[in-house]
Amino acid sequence: MLYKQSFVIQDLVKEVFESLSGMAEAKSIHCTLKKGCESPLSVFADKEKIRQVLINLVENSIKYGKQNGSITASMYKTDGRHILIEISDDGIGIGEKNLTRIFERFYRTDTGRSIDVTGSGLGLAICKHIAEAHGQSIHVRSTEGVGTTIGFTLEGRRD
Ligand SMILES: Nc1ncnc2c1ncn2[C@@H]1O[C@H](COP(=O)(O)OP(=O)(O)O)[C@@H](O)[C@H]1O
Ligand SMILES: [Mg+2]
Incomplete structure (x- = not known):
């Protein structure tokens, strides 16, 4: 069951950054909104x-991110009815052969496993489930050793 309401996506992103600031600070990772994405978008x-x-996305970007790295959130109006939200990091990245599998339940990459032992492999499966429950999709772009961007769409505010 979904309980939909209108809210400003930047405000929620800032709350999430704030709630994970201790975890980010432990790796000296800097979390910001992308320049040009400040003007409020309602979803x-x-x-x-x-x-x-x-x-889940920001936690992954911290866990699989590098010391002194950065995490950037961006949001854009796409076709006028949808908002695209992306979380980008400059961490270890995901190899091409794993890209299609990371949204599967319990799937973790070997590199991911080797640096972090606490994951369940469920986080992205949950993200995908929630995106799909909204009738939307979630996608990944990543380059090993360079970084990862995970994006999902939401319905824009109904007036
Ligand atoms: N931002 C990221 N950078 C690099 N690898 C990632 C990132 N997000 C997810 N992954 C990879 O995808 C796997 C699945 O993610 P997730 O479902 O959240 O499980 P976990 O419990 O391992 O965090 C992770 O184990 C990791 O290998
Ligand atoms: Mg996770």
């Missing part, structure tokens, strides 16, 4: 479920 979605998506 119509289940705020608490989207908070969960953002927490």
Whole structure:
């Protein structure tokens, strides 16, 4: 069951950055909104479920991110009815052969496993489930050793 409401996506992203600031600071990772993405965009979605998506994505970017790295959130109006939200990092990245599998339940890459032992491999499966429950999609772009961007769309605010 989704409880949809209108809210400003930048505000929720800032709350999530704030709630994970201790974890980010432990690796001296800097979390910011991308320049040019400051003007408020309203989405119509289940705020608490989207908070969960953002927490999972930012946590991954910290866990698989490098010391002194950075995490950037960006948001764009796409076709006038949708908002695209992306979380980018400059961490270890994901090899091409793993890219299609990371949204599967319990799937973890060998490199991911080797640096972090606490993951369940469920985070991205949950993100995908929540995006799909909203009738939207989630996608990944990544280059090993360079970084990862995970993006998902949401319905824009209904007036
Ligand atoms: N930002 C990222 N950078 C590099 N690898 C990532 C990133 N996000 C996810 N992964 C890879 O995808 C796998 C699945 O992610 P997830 O479902 O959140 O599980 P986990 O519990 O391992 O964090 C991770 O184990 C890791 O190998
Ligand atoms: Mg995770």
